[in-house]
Amino acid sequence: MTTAIARATSCIGWLSAAALFGALAACTPSQDDAAETDAPAQVETGGEADFAHQSSDLPVDPAVRYGRLDNGMRYAILQNDTPSNTAVLRMAFNAGSLNEADDQRGLAHFLEHMAFNGSENVPEGEMIRLLERYGLEFGPDTNAGTNREYVIYMLNLPDTNDELVDTGLMILRETASNLTLDADAIDRERNVILSEERFRNTPIRRWNNALTEFRYPGALVVDRDAIGIPEVIETAPRERFVDYYENFYTPERAMFVVVGDIDPDQIEALIETHFGDWEQPEDPREDPVPGEVVADRGFETGYFHDPEIFTIMTIDAIRPGEREADTAATRFENGLHALGNAILERRLDSIINSGTSPLIQANVGYSQGEYDFATRAGILGVSQPERWTEALAILEQELRRAREFGFTQGELNEQVSNMRTALQNAAAQAATRENSDLAGGIWSSWRYDNVFGTPAAALERFNSRVDEMTLEAVEAAFREQWDGVEPQVFLATSLQIDNPEAAITAAWEDSVGTPVEAMEDAGAGEFAYTDFGTPGDIAQQAEVEDLGLTRVVFENGVRVTLKPTDFEDDVIRVSVRFGRGELEPRENGEVVDTIASAIFQSSGLGQHSADELQRVLAGRSVGGGFAVGEDSFYLGGSTTPADFQLQMQLMAAYLTDPGWRPEGLAQYRAVAPEIRRNLRSSPSGMLQLAVSRLLRSGDNRYGYPTPEEVAAVEIDEARAFLAPALERSPIEITVVGDIDIDAALDAIASTFGAIPERDGSWPDFDENRTATFPAATTEPVILRHNGQDYQSMVNVYWPTVDDSDTHRSRVIRMLRQVFDLKLTERLREAEGFTYSAFNSNYESVAYPGFGYLWVGVDIRPENADAVYNAIEELAADLRNGEIDDDEMQRARQPLLEQIEDAMESNGTWLGWLDGSFDDPSRLENIRSITEDYSSITRDEIVEAARTWLDPEAEFRVTILPNEAQ
Template identity: 80%
Template sequence: MTTAFARASNIFGWLSAAALAGALGACTPADTNDGANASGAQTATETEAVFAHDTSDLPADPSVRYGQLENGLRYAIMHNETPSNTAVLRMAFNAGSINEADDQRGLAHFLEHMAFNGSENVPEGEMVRLLERYGLEFGPDTNAGTNREYVIYMLNLPDASEELLDTGLMIMRETASNLLLDADAIDRERNVILSEERFRNSPLRRWNNALAEFRYPGSLMAQRDAIGIPEVIETAPRERFVDYYENFYTPERAMFVVVGDVDLDATEAMIREKFGDWEGPEEARPDPVAGEVDPDRGFEAGYFYDPEIYTILTIDAIRPGERQPDTADARFENGLRALGNAILERRLSSIISSGTSPLIQANVGFSEGEYDFATRASLLGVSQPDRWQEALGIMEQELRRAREFGFTQSELNEQISNMRTSLQNAADQAATRDNSDLAGGIWTSWRYGSVFGTPAAALERFNARVDEMTVEAVNAAFDAQWADTDPQVFLATSLEIENAEEAVATAYQDSTAVDVEPVEDTGATEFAYTDFGTPGTIVQRAEVEDLGLTRVIFENGVRVTLKPTDFEDDIIRVSLRFGRGELEPRADGEVVDTVTSSIFQSSGLGQHSADELQRVLAGRSVGGGFGVGEDAFVMGGTTTPTDLQLQLQLFAAFMTDPGWRPEGMAQYRAVAPEIRRNLRSSPSGLLQLEVARLLRSGDNRYGYPTEEELDAVTIEDAQAYLTGALERAPIEITMVGDIDIDAAIDAIASTFGALPARDGSWPDYEENRTVTFPDPTTEPVVLRHNGQDYQSMVNVYWPTTDDEDAHRSRVIRMLRQVLDLKLTERLREAEGFTYSAFNSNYESDVYPGYGYLWVGVDIRPENADAVYAAIEELAADMRNGEIDDDEMQRARQPLLEQIEEAQESNATWLGWLSGSFDDPSQLERIRSITADYQSITRDEIVEAARTYLDPNAEFRVTILPNEAAE
């Protein structure tokens, strides 16, 4: 099952993959592909082994042109047309925070910021403006990133014209060696960097750093978190920036990638012309030793305390190990490891699905040649805090069970099916891969010495050797990860534990004394929901030719919108709407909507538990999610033409026979306290937790439930809340993608078309369509978070209006865009108050008259009054008409480019079309969107500012540290 419908090991997605990436390392079936998810790429030119494929038996993707200039710069160019007439540029440097000296800690990342602050040919502050005029938005299209091992610069060009490509190459060339690094500009940027450090200083980041130090004590790697340390950020002189820049921004350390709708010959000539005169230092500075592993370390237990951290357990097996060459045999061994790790993770998922386990989430990982000095196998679990010993015991015992007795054939068959489907889908969808994904695969492949090949070649290798992926081979590969080394066990928790390391060691050792037995081979189970009765009859069919739509109504009332596209090969996106979502009746004060959204899928089906569905649907491209929207219940998923019938059968099964099993509620009750704990650990988290309700005068359909609210809801309440809509409400299905119209209609006819007749209409629940914006604040509402004492946030909300008038909503969107430009230039660039000023606008299409425009700024507590004053000054400037033509251009052009790109996005079309039977005006909004934004005038923006940025209507919220932390 390539897209899990209710994966129990991470069912709520509450601890993100990004948060775990550093703790786990790569270990999925994607390790068997040709590098787009691994890392490296390559053809020999002037020097030997310029790229990994020069010496590997793995073939490189022939559509990528590789080369190297005489100065050492490597480059890769690939023609691709998704999205059409666009291109992406990436420039990566094989150096990161590990390359810093002690008095440079944080300067690799700081330099990344300075790339936007003046160079020989682009004055300070002009680069972002220049790109905005072309339609690149600061952040999504113009960005950079730094970690321990590399720095990456990214430009997403909204058109692939020679003019814009030349501009993009010029900017990258400026970054490579022409930065001014003006001392005054550095000083102005210091507070921005400190603000970013403040914003990113989360419990998970502190845990990641503590875990790195435990794994690799005293290593340079553990000491080089990319954000650096405040003392260096505040005081490092210009000379230390220049030292890093001149020694590590060098052509032989750089890789330049262009992917998009470009001519290879012309682009290659432009790269050579722009970068050919770039010179590196006479003597290259070598990389430092990132760390080393003590092979005789022995068993060790570690402990990390933070009052706001999740309870996270890791078991590691660490041994010395450098990165190995990327070969076909190495990929095969990776595949064997990935299969074994996936089976262990699947077993843990089953335990979690029971609803009685102390584990909330579990992941298994493997990293070979980590930082080029360590190879590590990892098992990570997230636990209920007061049951961490039980959780550690489950982890240790399941790991030991797998090592002692291995895996069953049916378990292996399930994971091989998933791997085969993943590789087949990748091959089938290769022609419409996204520019950014391809560029990322190429440069990371170069960085980590692997070959960027084709999905078709990966599938071919899999098919050629799948018979060698036996239970015995997988067992051996799995066991080898953990053999010949003592484990390292680390506990992170919000509990203060006396003699914690000893307690962890004891819990682990006690678990090793528990006997384990082999897992029984359960065999396969067939999906029980394939017959829904006589296929339905169409009573109405119409074509909407200008939008490329086919619209169908079945005799039972099911309504369908189909849009075939060629934007994504072999991918179909499906959305299903029914009922009125949050508008549906519920008991006063009941949070049944939030609970239902969280437990519906994890409660399984009448004839299959959520865990069993994983086995039943193994190797099939079906899945999706369920949610309670403001005015509808929604199911959504992504599938393939081959599996469309099964996807619809799965949705129809949940409509007709939901399981309402208790384990779904049990899992949610276990994870909810940890979600609350995490949200209270930072200003932005507390914003999500509490402010949505404040903005609706206490309406608890919004915000996250309190413990008391959650405890008051039963699974029977959820069932009563949803059952009527499941059984009788009109159904609207929207489908976008690689669709055969007749096949799609037949699939719907045999599933949803075969259901009993739905009600002809459904109540609008007008009595539930009232939401009230709060009264203006004379003094800000103050909320207290439990994070660091220097983290705060100010928020201003202006009431606006609803979404009834599309043009009015678009004017408000443009108003927000202009305000965003002014906020960034004032609060970040000029005054250094913040790393980022956030903003959004919301005009409700459910609640008449309701909407707001929001500005939120991450700050130090002592700057709250000054930032509120600055926001008000900017709003007053806009009310007074201080908006120039350049700001209008820089606000409008990125929006227009986003709209043009969205026209080739199946996901966007799905959003545009879903619900269009209930609201036919959505179709006209699609038709008018580009011309409407083009028509908005400066005068309209000024008038909107006068109407909506009213200082007497503001609702302000200040989020400050808990008084105990001050």
């Protein structure tokens, strides 16, 4: 029920490098976490526990208590208090879709759903309700996931009182062996699974499956995509569910993890109480062979075509290879691999940053023991479709350049510096890692036979062997990945290519014939923005004691709010707010704000290109982003106390000397058509592409820009849009985290405090504060997507109001919560129309009277009328007051628990405090939030439903497949 989404960033190479060295074999998540010292593992119960640290020279985190029950179930317990008074429970099974028979394809995932649909002690439909009463929200706090190799169940407990902890363990014990798997319940869930398959059937998923088949022809992994196949989902009898459940949900395959503000002794006793009677089968089923690498495979090409796919090319070197034991030696070798790959990826990033390359994105990686039978070195590139041959040539030639000539010392120094910084930060921040991150590291370490160590130990290993990370060692490790096997080249594209094998081969051979030369060392350089003039003086300073704030105004008008916290060790979060955002006037092109937001940072600074900044700032914990909000512009970033001064220098440099280089716009123009193509490939994508503009009656400040709009905006227009606010508008800075007040003020005084005086006020641009909700629809507006012909989505929008009345907005939020409960229970659980019923509320901060409440449902096209009718019936129920006390509790309690957690979140405080000089009521909103939500009555929600869920005001949008399909 969960899905992972990978997002590429400019720092992905060195972050991956550090994670690999500090933690793991290459293709698994980072695991080297936890406390400060190394010690033997605590394995005190149940005999031989068979954890990786017992046979490794790597020290395990001594704070984790490991054990195994007599029935074979393993467990790990870690006391941790971030967030305080909370805990997370994880139960993982070392079995996934690979363990299915042919007539069970999809049942591992289907079983995951059935865990929420009835057991011996929890009737069907009651488990989610039970947890909601305690404050667990379905999805964020109560969830599960399945892939080829494992199943994982997840409960995030918002409190650690005895009753809730015991209930959480009871529910997971029910999942372990007490599911009823009622045949009627299975039948009711079939359409939900089919809806999830429909929702996830995207071009990227189909490409990924085709790529797996190309890489590993004939392997079992090819035919075991976790979602399964419709024939099995629709028809599999109960007996096949029971067969999988009894054979693979077994104690020997299970790992139970508890991390949180708990007493380990108490938790260990509860684990024994709840799980001690779980019996291991006498004749447990073995794992299947997942596949093998095809021997003596020569150079091969593959091709995947879809009209809506990105143009993606991969180059792989694949050889046999089981997962290696997790030792200090293998981690060091993986670190060498990661450094070389990071250097090559950095070279490709530099080419992309030039603005003239056909490449849009590139990643380089190494997986040792993929699916436990293959070791793979790989390069992935995304390009403009019509220039794919050029892009493939760049990848081939840069790979060959690295293999033939190696790297420069400057390149290696940059990546080693980045690796060192990442490991230092991890060690400094270890004590305040969140429960969910720690639990994820522990259970996945078990699953992939890795040692869960400490960041301090990882840093110590790095420091002890960094001198061995020589150019020669890194180059040798890089060549080892690629030597001795022929490359496999796979192209996915929206272009229809005649005889693709010949075309790809010809493009490859043409590139191979092009000579390459050694790379010259570009040098690191120094950051040019360290002197902004005489540090500014403070004109006003005040304390807001109940909220723990220091409020400062500098003589030049710059306003600052600082909140020291202990929520995240060694982390500081910063926001710089200025101007009026999308309200600012624009001379040409309503979409200039969207484009300015996209290109502002990629255009670099006056003295440094974006590419140069990566070299200059190597090894420093600085960075961030730029955004155009409804009523302001934002610079945001995260740093450490040691680098806070540099962070403020960088942000001040962006404010005073943005680069506005043409390569930023060129990159955006290259990627924009591909983003648009991808968005058109699914109903949810079309929602993002077009609906926000529809909801504002065609206002083209909203929605994704059309190709014509992108082409019409030039750099000078983006510069003109931002220039007045950058140069003169009032500035408000918010700083939250591990800060020393005096040191932070000194850093701000020497940067933002030193710039010329800002205007004391800024226009409200009332003439631009118009947003008009469209007229109600008698028939839905029809949009068309280019995805599968059985994918559709219905959407209902009700106009509401702006956020000028905080209590009113909170009542609408509670109305949405209750609506969500009813939508899930009817459209998913009772009628099986959908896997996903979405809803949200939005009240504008900038446009008077503008807001809306939205319900969206992913469906089959033929079900549109029935689902619209169901939504209207549920809205009518709310207007008629059909809300019981149980629904009130299940709607309110998760919100209150989220608020309690938010009180210990630097990111949340940053958002709450941002803009509080312009709008002091934001401080009062913080003070009142818990009491206000607690006070909202059923009558208020019913009145809100009668006011805002007006059937005569509905705006409906149906997203259907393209008629040409």
